[in-house]
Amino acid sequence: xxxxxxxxxxxxxxxxxxxxxxxxxxxxxxxxxxxxxxxxxxxxxxxxxxxxxxxxxxxxxxxxxxxxxxxxxxxxxxxxxxxxxxxxxxxxxxxxxxxxxxxxxxxxxxxxxxxxxxxxxxxxxxxxxxxxxxxxxxxxxxxxxxxxxxxxxxxxxxxxxxxxxxxxxxxxxxxxxxxxxxxxxxxxxxxxxxxxxxxxxxxxxxxxxxxxxxxxxxxxxxxxxxxxxxxxxxxxxxxxxxxxxxxxxxxxxxxxxxxxxxxxxxxxxxxxxxxxxxxxxxxxxxxxxxxxxxxxxxxxxxxxxxxxxxxxxxxxxxxxxxxxxxxxxxxxxxxxxxxxxxxxxxxxxxxxxxxxxxxxxxxxxxxxxxxxxxxxxxxxxxxxxxxxxxxxxxxxxxxxxxxxxxxxxxxxxxxxxxxxxxxxxxxxxxxxxxxxxxxxxxxxxxxxxxxxxxxxxxxxxxxxxxxxxxxxxxxxxxxxxx
Amino acid sequence: xxxxxxxxxxxxxxxxxxxxxxxxxxxxxxxxxxxxxxxxxxxxxxxxxxxxxxxxxxxxxxxxxxxxxxxxxxxxxxxxxxxxxxxxxxxxxxxxxxxxxxxxxxxxxxxxxxxxxxxxxxxxxxxxxxxxxxxxxxxxxxxxxxxxxxxxxxxxxxxxxxxxxxxxxxxxxxxxxxxxxxxxxxxxxxxxxxxxxxxxxxxxxxxxxxxxxxxxxxxxxxxxxxxxxxxxxxxxxxxxxxxxxxxxxxxxxxxxxxxxxxxxxxxxxxxxxxxxxxxxxxxxxxxxxxxxxxxxxxxxxxxxxxxxxxxxxxxxxxxxxxxxxxxxxxxxxxxxxxxxxxxxxxxxxxxxxxxxxxxxxxxxxxxxxxxxxxxxxxxxxxxxxxxxxxxxxxxxxxxxxxxxxxxxxxxxxxxxxxxxxxxxxxxxxxxxxxxxxxxxxxxxxxxxxxxxxxxxxxxxxxxxxxxxxxxxxxxxxxxxxxxxx
Numbered sequence: 001x002x003x004x005x006x007x008x009x010x011x012x013x014x015x016x017x018x019x020x021x022x023x024x025x026x027x028x029x030x031x032x033x034x035x036x037x038x039x040x041x042x043x044x045x046x047x048x049x050x051x052x053x054x055x056x057x058x059x060x061x062x063x064x065x066x067x068x069x070x071x072x073x074x075x076x077x078x079x080x081x082x083x084x085x086x087x088x089x090x091x092x093x094x095x096x097x098x099x100x101x102x103x104x105x106x107x108x109x110x111x112x113x114x115x116x117x118x119x120x121x122x123x124x125x126x127x128x129x130x131x132x133x134x135x136x137x138x139x140x141x142x143x144x145x146x147x148x149x150x151x152x153x154x155x156x157x158x159x160x161x162x163x164x165x166x167x168x169x170x171x172x173x174x175x176x177x178x179x180x181x182x183x184x185x186x187x188x189x190x191x192x193x194x195x196x197x198x199x200x201x202x203x204x205x206x207x208x209x210x211x212x213x214x215x216x217x218x219x220x221x222x223x224x225x226x227x228x229x230x231x232x233x234x235x236x237x238x239x240x241x242x243x244x245x246x247x248x249x250x251x252x253x254x255x256x257x258x259x260x261x262x263x264x265x266x267x268x269x270x271x272x273x274x275x276x277x278x279x280x281x282x283x284x285x286x287x288x289x290x291x292x293x294x295x296x297x298x299x300x301x302x303x304x305x306x307x308x309x310x311x312x313x314x315x316x317x318x319x320x321x322x323x324x325x326x327x328x329x330x331x332x333x334x335x336x337x338x339x340x341x342x343x344x345x346x347x348x349x350x351x352x353x354x355x356x357x358x359x360x361x362x363x364x365x366x367x368x369x370x371x372x373x374x375x376x377x378x379x380x381x382x383x384x385x386x387x388x389x390x391x392x393x394x395x396x397x398x399x400x401x402x403x404x405x406x407x408x409x410x411x412x413x414x415x416x417x418x419x420x421x422x423x424x425x426x427x428x429x430x431x432x433x434x435x436x437x438x439x440x441x442x443x444x445x446x447x448x449x450x451x452x453x454x455x456x457x458x459x460x461x462x463x464x465x466x467x468x469x470x471x472x473x474x475x476x477x478x479x480x481x482x
Numbered sequence: 483x484x485x486x487x488x489x490x491x492x493x494x495x496x497x498x499x500x501x502x503x504x505x506x507x508x509x510x511x512x513x514x515x516x517x518x519x520x521x522x523x524x525x526x527x528x529x530x531x532x533x534x535x536x537x538x539x540x541x542x543x544x545x546x547x548x549x550x551x552x553x554x555x556x557x558x559x560x561x562x563x564x565x566x567x568x569x570x571x572x573x574x575x576x577x578x579x580x581x582x583x584x585x586x587x588x589x590x591x592x593x594x595x596x597x598x599x600x601x602x603x604x605x606x607x608x609x610x611x612x613x614x615x616x617x618x619x620x621x622x623x624x625x626x627x628x629x630x631x632x633x634x635x636x637x638x639x640x641x642x643x644x645x646x647x648x649x650x651x652x653x654x655x656x657x658x659x660x661x662x663x664x665x666x667x668x669x670x671x672x673x674x675x676x677x678x679x680x681x682x683x684x685x686x687x688x689x690x691x692x693x694x695x696x697x698x699x700x701x702x703x704x705x706x707x708x709x710x711x712x713x714x715x716x717x718x719x720x721x722x723x724x725x726x727x728x729x730x731x732x733x734x735x736x737x738x739x740x741x742x743x744x745x746x747x748x749x750x751x752x753x754x755x756x757x758x759x760x761x762x763x764x765x766x767x768x769x770x771x772x773x774x775x776x777x778x779x780x781x782x783x784x785x786x787x788x789x790x791x792x793x794x795x796x797x798x799x800x801x802x803x804x805x806x807x808x809x810x811x812x813x814x815x816x817x818x819x820x821x822x823x824x825x826x827x828x829x830x831x832x833x834x835x836x837x838x839x840x841x842x843x844x845x846x847x848x849x850x851x852x853x854x855x856x857x858x859x860x861x862x863x864x865x866x867x868x869x870x871x872x873x874x875x876x877x878x879x880x881x882x883x884x885x886x887x888x889x890x891x892x893x894x895x896x897x898x899x900x901x902x903x904x905x906x907x908x909x910x911x912x913x914x915x916x917x918x919x920x921x922x923x924x925x926x927x928x929x930x931x932x933x934x935x936x937x938x939x940x941x942x943x944x945x946x947x948x949x950x951x952x953x954x955x956x957x958x959x960x961x962x963x964x965x966x967x
Binding site: 076077078084086091094096097098100195196197198199200202203204230231232233234310311313314316317318320322323324334335338358361362363366370 | 526529530531532533534535536537538565567569571574575576577628757759760761764765766767
């Protein structure tokens with residue numbers, strides 16, 4: 001069932017919220033041992049909340065558009081009273097005393113948080129293998145990764161444990177796992193959704209976004225979480241439009257640009273083929289296809305690997321064992337406490353990125369790395385602005401390959417990072433981007449990546465909906481063997 | 483050949499941190515009030531909890547703009563917050579959000595100081611905004627506690643220009659006094675050095691007088707009162723002079739003033755510039771100020787100490803010295819202004835009382851003028867009692883002390899003490915008759931030409947009146963009677 005269907009049924013009292021929550025927990029119990037999407041399950045709280053919603057429904061209240069919808073939250077989203085680890089040992093035991101704004105809005109709309117999902121530690125990774133606790137498995141093939149860093153959220157939705165989930169996307173962390181798991185994932189425009197309560201990885205790139213099976217749920221969730229927030233000054237003041245109005249199969253006259261650089265050598269030919277066939281579907285529906293160029297696209301990855309670690313090196317400085325989380329106990333003095341805590345608390349990928357970022361910000365290197373990267377970021381942005389003069393949507397593959405096997409790229413960090421080469425540019429430019437399932441290669445899903453002008457999520461939703469109306473890819477379900 | 487001694491001069495610059503008197507903190511809505519139970523003024527933002535984000539307190543920006551304008555700075559309409567990264571347990575986020583380098587709200591200002599009658603312009607490099615840290619408490623057993631109530635309180639930093647303009651401890655003290663008067667007048671900081679709401683660091687080097695170069699500088703911290711500013715700087719000047727005169731070299735370092743020892747001691751060597759990895763704070767948008775808003779702040783600035791001093795001299799005709807003393811403390815000049823409003827023709831006599839007996843009592847008690855129960859109207863009332871002859875100026879001093887101790891109004895004190903002058907003609911005449919009939923021999927002496935004895939008779943009359951008779955009237959009454967027959 002989709003979130004829309006669930007909410008419609010609970011609100012018409014066809015089914016109780018408690019029945020919905022119980023069914024979700026049953027499904028989790030059945031498939032979770034194979035998938036391992038959740039770090040924390042909140043069965044008791046979910047049932048309690050469901051009963052509370054049922055009481056409110058019984059007294060004639062309307063709890064909102066997500067009434068009774070079970071939702072999975074990536075473990076970097078603050079939910080009051082629920083342990084929030086970010087997939088890291090260093091935050092083991094940390095329980096936030098407040099809700100993220102996006103989470104607050106979900107709760108106000110009647111959603112039921114079911115659990116906190118697995119992720120690469122501090123969202124640094126593309127396979128969820130960097131979780132300090134365990135890897136999550138791809139529902140389509142449990143020998144494969146679900147992608148990352150929002151791998152737990154994507155796998156939870158794809159395996160039918162929950163209809164919808166929230167993830168966060170810094171360089172592709174919603175879209176890449178959505179593509180690998182055969183579902184839809186949207187990274188909104190930077191500033192569309194408040195980041196308040198999202199544990200920061202790279203502040204100028206992070207965005208929270210919805211993960212779902214269908215565009216109807218993407219629109220529904222985005223409508224709930226988007227909009228101005230006085231607690232986040234980087235969040236845009238403009239109110240969220242009615243995204244439901246964008247749920248119409250109509251792309252007539254829409255110009256879809258295919259950036260030459262997104263179909264390059266790094267992309268597996270089979271992926272290119274599936275993607276082009278998907279774009280053909282939109283052309284058949286009346287869209288105009290134009291070829292465009294984004295000459296600076298190749299620089300997005302190096303820019304990302306300077307800016308994101310630089311910001312992360314500072315954002316992660318607060319994990320020092322003083323206030324919360326884990327404190328290494330055998331330390332003698334303050335410096336010793338910091339060093340042991342951080343040495344034991346962080347995994348290798350996080351340490352590497354902190355070192356890279358610290359280096360990039362150091363006196364004598366700042367101009368050559370951080371400042372230069374900011375300048376190149378401006379050029380990448382300009383490229384996109386120019387491209388959007390020629391078209392309304394940019395389309396290409398979400399990933400260069402389908403999901404890879406667990407352990408396959410662990411020894412090759414460069415190969416691992418190339419998994420994000422097609423998704424990172426949207427974060428660098430701050431524009432919205434959507435991945436939708438558009439076919440399969442070797443029994444593994446392939447994602448179509450659509451990008452739009454800033455704050456034009458509506459056109460993305462309209463394209464996605466048009467594609468869904470003409471195809472069946474979003475209806476494919478993996479078989480999970482017990 | 484005799485070695486000629488080289489005379490050295492001090493070269494001194496200053497960084498002043500002022501905690502702003504905003505109701506809420508710099509980046510969240512927690513109370514910025516001093517004190518409170520440990521960690522009671524805290525929220526996810528000022529605790530730096532994962533996922534929390536800062537938002538700029540507009541009031542704090544306004545306070546900095548006010549100060550920057552009062553210090554004759556250029557106001558940057560576009561400024562940026564940076565992250566200053568370093569590790570310390572009182573720093574919840576592992577970085578301090580601060581304006582850095584040229585990215586300050588105010589730049590290129592000045593403050594005129596006056597020492598020994600000479601006016602000197604101290605140039606100000608920048609006035610910027612940042613957040614305060616928490617406070618560490620070390621307890622026995624090697625443990626430490628952190629209180630984050632102060633974490634995130636808006637802090638304004640005022641930095642003098644390099645190369646520095648000041649050359650003595652007197653100048654430094656005067657600079658701080660005037661700066662404090664401005665901050666207090668603007669109501670942006672309470673200026674309490676002892677409570678740490680105004681903190682200062684001095685950087686100092688010495689050079690032979692006449693030389694233009696700059697020596698190796700030391701930074702002096704932990705100077706938390708006006709007294710220690712002077713003592714600490716004098717000590718450090720002397721220490722550096724002794725090192726150089728004995729052929730040594732001053733080491734670049736940070737030193738702290740040790741009040742107990744009355745000396746400075748090294749804190750940490752500062753051979754290399756510390757590595758703070760500054761970069762623009764990505765959680766905040768740049769600070770863009772509306773020029774119209776700046777103009778409005780400029781228009782609504784209160785009268786500043788320098789303008790006030792000029793007014794005292796030009797309009798109230800006070801001596802420059804009086805005007806300087808009265809305007810060095812905003813509380814004092816506020817008191818003065820209110821008193822003069824009540825008694826416009828009495829500016830000089832009010833000033834005399836403020837600079838004389840009142841200042842003496844305040845100094846004895848170690849309090850500020852607004853902490854004394856004496857109000858401007860009480861002082862004016864008392865002065866009027868003296869001027870109308872109801873009490874003598876000698877009993878005035880007594881009445882004033884009593885007002886200061888008890889807060890009682892002057893007329894009540896006068897009544898209770900019975901110090902009202904007897905100014906009633908008939909009462910004094912009756913006393914005169916009484917004294918003359920009691921001292922026939924002295925009357926004889928007077929009449930035989932020894933007019934000096936009148937003093938004795940006046941003394942007797944004053945004694946009989948318990949000192950309350952108006953002495954001039956007493957003399958007049960006695961004389962008229964003695965010359966009658």
